[in-house]
Amino acid sequence: MSQFHRPLQCVRSLPTLGRLPSSNRQFSRLIAPSAIAKHFTTPGISQCRHNSSSTKWSPNMPSDEVTRYLQQSHDRVFENNRAWAEQQRRTDAGFFQKLSAGQEPEYLWIGCSDSRIPAEQITGLQAGEAFIHRNIANLVCNIDVNVMSVINYAVEHLHVKHIVVCGHYGCGGVKAAMTPQDLGILNPWLRNIRDVYRLHESELDEIDDNTERYNRLVELNVIEQCRNVIKTAAVQQSYAKNGFPIVHGWVFDFHDGLLKDLKIDFPAVLQDIQKIYNLTDN
Ligand SMILES: [Zn+2]
Numbered sequence: 001m002s003q004f005h006r007p008l009q010c011v012r013s014l015p016t017l018g019r020l021p022s023s024n025r026q027f028s029r030l031i032a033p034s035a036i037a038k039h040f041t042t043p044g045i046s047q048c049r050h051n052s053s054s055t056k057w058s059p060n061m062p063s064d065e066v067t068r069y070l071q072q073s074h075d076r077v078f079e080n081n082r083a084w085a086e087q088q089r090r091t092d093a094g095f096f097q098k099l100s101a102g103q104e105p106e107y108l109w110i111g112c113s114d115s116r117i118p119a120e121q122i123t124g125l126q127a128g129e130a131f132i133h134r135n136i137a138n139l140v141c142n143i144d145v146n147v148m149s150v151i152n153y154a155v156e157h158l159h160v161k162h163i164v165v166c167g168h169y170g171c172g173g174v175k176a177a178m179t180p181q182d183l184g185i186l187n188p189w190l191r192n193i194r195d196v197y198r199l200h201e202s203e204l205d206e207i208d209d210n211t212e213r214y215n216r217l218v219e220l221n222v223i224e225q226c227r228n229v230i231k232t233a234a235v236q237q238s239y240a241k242n243g244f245p246i247v248h249g250w251v252f253d254f255h256d257g258l259l260k261d262l263k264i265d266f267p268a269v270l271q272d273i274q275k276i277y278n279l280t281d282n
Helices: 007-013 024-030 035-039 063-091 095-101 119-123 145-156 172-177 184-199 201-205 210-230 233-242 266-277
Strands: 107-112 130-135 162-168 246-252 259-261
Touching (some): 063 095, 107 145, 145 233, 184 210, 201 210, 210 246
Parallel strands (some): 162 246
Antiparallel strands (some): 246 259
16 A cells, blocks of 8 residues: 555544545535634734624524524624724724725735635735635646636736745645545545645655655645746746746644745746746747
8 A cells, every 4th residue: 555545544643634534525524614713813803703692503503593693603794894994994094095096915825725824814914915815725726717817817917026825734635635535526626636746756655654744745735836836927927027926835834823934946946847838938
């Protein structure tokens, strides 16, 4: 049996990740909200996020309570929104006037859809500073019109200076990809991660510790997605003309809340990629 299939034990042993999926329905539990999420609050709205009188959902809840719960969880967002808007007005009377004028974000952030990684909050970026795209396992697939449109628009029209691909340790998408199982509609998406494993099979198979190998696949996935960003014509042509954007690979760690910079050597990677993928007409 190859090392690729060994993480079956690895992922079972990771307490923050929940159980292995045995069906598509169970897979969704892997990216369900965690208790960790309560540690991330936006200044100014934290006072209304945790209403002790709110109903909590449980699987055996009677239908009328489910209805009340859904109404409360819906209303809470609007309460938070009103508090946030008021806080912004108090802090900066011209805030919404500036917001309405347009955007000129410095960063394009491509991250995982995982609910525990609020990009602006962990980086201190404010409204208007980051153009954001998120999907399961922060993938950049060249036939995904969504992410390709985001990159194109961010580079050619918003003139972002940095493109960040941010993964995270404990990624449910990467974990699911390491699980030898048919996951239905997720198969073609997760295949991209399995391909990353295949590309780096010898390095990963030399890592005996399951958790370390899993963490390294998270990092290698980020690096490969950065390479996919660099393969795009928009990035190559803008960099040749303007000297930006620069592409970065980061990984977020739930255990300490810190970002790890994988220190991608952008000019060197670009040069290497352009041996085959040069789209600058030079
Ligand atoms: Zn993830």
